[in-house]
Amino acid sequence: MPCGLDGAIDMLSLKNSQTSSPNNSTTSRPTSKLTPKAPEGNPYYEIRAIPDKGYGCFALKDIKRGTRILTDKPLLIVPKPDYLLEDIEEAAKKLSPEELELYFSLSSSHGQDPTKWPSRVHASVQGRELQRIREQHLARISPTTSLTSIFQTNCMEMGLSAAVFPHASRINHSCNPNCNFTWNALLALETVHAIADIPAGAELTFSYCDMTKEKTLRAWELKHYGFSCDCRACAGDGGDPESFAHQSAERRFRIHELDRATKVLRGARLGEGARTPGFVNQLLELAQLHREEGDYSIRLARIYLDLALVCEIASDWKNGVECAANAVKVKRECQGADSPDYDKYEDVLRRIYLKSKAAMS
Ligand SMILES: [Zn+2]
Numbered sequence: 035m036p037c038g039l040d041g042a043i044d045m046l047s048l049k050n051s052q053t054s055s056p057n058n059s060t061t062s063r064p065t066s067k068l069t070p071k072a073p074e075g076n077p078y079y080e081i082r083a084i085p086d087k088g089y090g091c092f093a094l095k096d097i098k099r100g101t102r103i104l105t106d107k108p109l110l111i112v113p114k115p116d117y118l119l120e121d122i123e124e125a126a127k128k129l130s131p132e133e134l135e136l137y138f139s140l141s142s143s144h145g146q147d148p149t150k151w152p153s154r155v156h157a158s159v160q161g162r163e164l165q166r167i168r169e170q171h172l173a174r175i176s177p178t179t180s181l182t183s184i185f186q187t188n189c190m191e192m193g194l195s196a197a198v199f200p201h202a203s204r205i206n207h208s209c210n211p212n213c214n215f216t217w218n219a220l221l222a223l224e225t226v227h228a229i230a231d232i233p234a235g236a237e238l239t240f241s242y243c244d245m246t247k248e249k250t251l252r253a254w255e256l257k258h259y260g261f262s263c264d265c266r267a268c269a270g271d272g273g274d275p276e277s278f279a280h281q282s283a284e285r286r287f288r289i290h291e292l293d294r295a296t297k298v299l300r301g302a303r304l305g306e307g308a309r310t311p312g313f314v315n316q317l318l319e320l321a322q323l324h325r326e327e328g329d330y331s332i333r334l335a336r337i338y339l340d341l342a343l344v345c346e347i348a349s350d351w352k353n354g355v356e357c358a359a360n361a362v363k364v365k366r367e368c369q370g371a372d373s374p375d376y377d378k379y380e381d382v383l384r385r386i387y388l389k390s391k392a393a394m395s
Contacts, residue, residue: 066135070139070204076103079238096232097228097231102370105218105221105223107199109133110185111125112125123181140200143259144173151175174258186258187259190217208241208265210267212232212236216368218373242256242259246333267279282327317337321334321337335379339357339361343382354390355383355390365379
């Protein structure tokens, strides 16, 4: 899961640290034989073995976009994203034997070929960061599962902390996912929503990396999880202009261009953006590209919200109401109406709607 990735590795040898490998300690143990299952009573998915890929979560029936498929309590919480082994060990002390067994039944990215990784760290990387990189590297190339190998493969952001979730952590990756995960601080639960209409039998997927990045950068981020992605955005025929992979690559490139172009004028400087020629068209194109990519996530909700606010500044009430309604819908469908700042989205819609009514009277 996308959390606590390594910093750049270069220059200073990692080999010396092998004598103090955390995997020589009691934190290392065989992978549990526990057969993973979906939560008791969950009507949406089941877990099945996938040849050469471990396990996956598969839809038991057609699932509509916006459906909350899962809520999940954290199994092991580390209160800092730049975790060390000692932090995971401290958290693991609180687990019961059954919970520890469950923890060690999750997937692990250990056993990787060390020659596929840089063997040196830049000399400027020191202290805690150097220790963190060494520990994660050793967990990755160790022949056995460890607290660290499980944590770095499965941890998800949880506010300012990182946590492993017993069920959400089992959902596999796609760069073109059909599900979205979010930590809901009000519920103190990880929530998983469908961001596409998912047909019965399809695998549920998240993106573990920034899905807007291009393929080689995504592949580097995913290397930390010990696999190469074979989703339709990665494994399709990128040379065929008609293929999804080719069109997706072009869309992601353009998304990055537009993100760079609009970033400084979003947020606090949106008023300036509203007066900048071309800004609205750039946001509209950005929204269109995210929709074509199937990225009905909070990224799309935020673009619609900014478009609504720009329309409000320009007293364009009709488009303002439409964009605000889209922002509320996407926000609700990817995170839920009980997500922490959902009210802010509804407030914007209500305000612009009332202004549109006043303008017509
Ligand atoms: Zn992929």
